[in-house]
Amino acid sequence: MSMKKQLRQWVAATLVIVMTVMAPIQSAASSINNPLVQNGDAKIGMVATPSDAELEDDVELEPEIGTPSNADLMKAAPLELKSFVVKFYVDSELWDTQEIEKGGCAAEPDNPVKEGYTFLGWDTNYAYIDQNLSIKAKFTKGIFETHRVLFVDYDGRWLQSPSYVINENDAVRPAAPKREGYTFVGWDKQPYVIQKDTVITAKYREGNFKTYLLSYQSRHPQKDKEFNTIGVEWVIEGENGTPPTPVPVPGYTFNRWSTDYINVTKDSLVYARYYTGEVQTHKVEFFDYDGKSWTSPQYVVNGGDAALPPNPHRDGYAFAGWDKPLNNITAPVKIHAVYKFGERDIYTVKFYGKITGELNWILLKEEKVPVGSDAHAPAPSVNGGYVFTGWRSSYTNIQSDTNIFANYARESSVSGAERLRVFKEHIEKLELPKQLEDALFKLGEYLAKKIDGGPSTRTAIPEVYEIITAIVAFLISIYGAISAQSIKGTVTDFISSCFGESDSQTEVERINTELEEKLNEGDSEAQLPENTTDAGKEGSKAWSDAKKKIKEGRGKGINVKTETQEDAEKLLNDARPELEKKPTYSKEGTSGYEIHPAEPDVGNTKPHIKWWDWSNGKANGAEGHIYFN
Structure with missing residues (x-):
């Protein structure tokens, strides 16, 4: 690098440094002695370019580099607030004022007292300050015992400001924190049913892993038939959860958790299952060949039967059952999987298709297949108006019980009228309320005419058979959950997603009006007492x-x-x-x-x-x- 180039770079760097140092200076006199300020120009922060004489004789500023103006240099390093003001209010009265450096944590003020009320904390988190804040005290009416709850990170830093939780209530936990090179896996204490002042610390596992949230709920000890959360944890994929101990509930005995927490692969809400009454139970545990837990333990009533878990798998072996009986449990028991060497597990493969006039899938073939082997597909079923195009999933190298469904494509020659006939047969078999049946018939007739109306309508409206079949399948799954008005909304919302954008709104409005009229006709409510809501x-x-x-x-x-x-x-x-x-x-x-x-x-x-x-x-x-x- 040439001496000239080095010097040019040094000069540019020096200009930025000088500009930064000069900016806060409040006295014009102190800047006059600076050789980089032009004669007669004592404006603070106005930096001039040094003349050639002030540099060595062989230094030249190349034109393409340009000469920064005073305004440009001032923009290059804007001044930034280093601290913020945090004000705490009780109702409209100023309670405390603090000046906090950026990124700092405000000090917890003295707790205010309000007659007839209990203080619960402050309405804004002040654990990390990056702006001016006005924070208000939170109260609840009445006098209650409370406990101070504080969430901190691994290094003791506050994750959120303290809260005051009414005795045996739950604290509100902060968002899961992040730590470079680590994975958050939960808290060292559960923030539920708080009974004393508590500091809760984040837990981490070194490394980056995928985790799933398990939320555990059990019956409330004082409120019969109500459930409340008693624990949460973030479990690394493939590992086992660690549930909390269920809270003892008068009149009930714990049986088991509703969802398996072994080999976790998804977020789950896990409920405690109970026997009615206070009965004697025995712990039943299931283990695989390697001694690892296969399923969550069960607590079986004395003399009762354990629930059969799913079969485990072991390469090169066939599962042969369990080493102890699962019935008539009279003592705690550990049950281990038994395998046969050199044999293979057998799995069931089922093939399903549809036939003309049937809405539901029909079992075409069931086959027992050794693990790793291929199943043999049956001849496809005949589904009027459709052509079989293959099977939806592979039936080779079977590794578990498998259901395989046929794929069909619509035959373009089938008319809308024929589709409507088949559709009506389907609807009649469902035994739906008459007003819903009539509304669906009306919808089917309308769309069938569109299908037979020529290419212009076909480009805007999907094939009617697929639409109405999907509607019916959807209604089957939710019917009974919704009123006639809701059914109308559900149908029109679904149809809206099926129409082309060009005439979607017009068509949906028309269907909406027709369904409104049909669904408002008649009254199919059962005869109930007059005071029934x-x-x-x-x-x-x-x-x-x-x-x-x-x-x-x-x-x-x-x-x-x-x-x-x-x-x-x-x-x-x-x-x-x-x-x-x-x-x-x-x-x-x-x-x-x-x-x-x-x-x-x-x-x-x-x-x-x-x-x-x-x-x-x-x-x-x-x-x-x-x-x-």
Whole structure:
């Protein structure tokens, strides 16, 4: 590098340094002696370019570099506030003022006292200050015992300012913190049912891992039939969760957790299952060949049977069962998987297709296949108006029980009228309420005409058969959960997504009007007592229809809204004999119902009753919610 180039770079660097130093100077006199300030120009921070004479004789400023102006240099290093003012208010009265450096933490003020109220903390986090803040005290009416709760990071730094939690209530945890080179895995103490002043510290695992959130809930010890969260943890993918100890509940005995927390691969809400009454139980644990836990433990009532877990797998071996019986449990027991060397596990492969006139999938073939082997597909079924195009998934190298479905493509020669005929046959088999059936017929007729209307309409509207079949399938899964008005909205929302953009709004408005007229005709509500609320009437009809679907083995239950918890409980009265009969165990759970608080993390924003029916032992058992305000 030439001496000239080096000197030019030095000069440029010196200019920036001098400008930064000069900016805060308040006296013009101090800048006059600086050789980089032009004669007669004593404006603070106005930096001039040194003349050639002030540099060595052989230095030249090249034109392409340019000469920075005083304004440019001032823009290059804007002044930045180094501290901020934090003001604390009690109602409208100024309680405390602090000046905090950027990134610092304000000091916790003295707790204010307000007659007839309990202080709960401040409404804004002041653990990291990066702006001026006005913070207000939070109070709740009444006098309560509270405990100070503070969340800190691994190094003791506050993650959020302290809060004051009413005795046996829950603290609000901050967002999961981040630490370079580490993965957050939870807290060293649970922020639930706080009973004393508590400092809760973030926990990390060195390295970067994918994690899943497990949230554990158990019955509330004082509020019968209500559940509350007692623990959360972030589990590294493939590892096991560590659930908290369920809170003892008078009148109940813990059975097991609703969801397996072994080999975690997804976020899960895990509920404690209970026996009614205080009974003797025994811990039953399942282990694989290597001594690792295979499923979550169960606590089985004395003399009862353990739930059969899913079969484990071991390369080069065939699973042969468990080394101890699962029935008549009379003591704590550890049960281990048994394998046969040199044999292979056998899995079931099922092929499904559709046939003309049937809405549901039909089992075409069931085959037992050794692990790693290929299944043999059957001849495809005949589905009128459609052409078989292959199977949706591979049936080679089978590694587990597998369901495989046929793929079909529509035959373009089938008319809208023919599709409407088949569609009506499907609708009639569903035994829907008459006003809903009529509305769907009306919709089918309208769209069938569009299909037969020529290419111009076909480009804007998808094939009618696919649309209405999808609508019906969707309604099957949710019917009973919604009123006639909601059905109308659901249908039109769904159709809106199917139309081309060009005429979507016009077509949907027309369908909307037609459905409005049809759905407002007639009254299909069951005869109920005169004092039954509208929501109760709606729910009772929904529940009646949902029970029918349960017995038929289809549908996923109901979602009903009622005005009160009492209304919600009434809806279950006529179903209790069915739900409380001795269940058939499956890995998913058993029959029953529970009353839950609001669960905003999983989308349930109101208190509700959750019910389920796994008595058919299938994974498509009915499940639903009844919400109350």
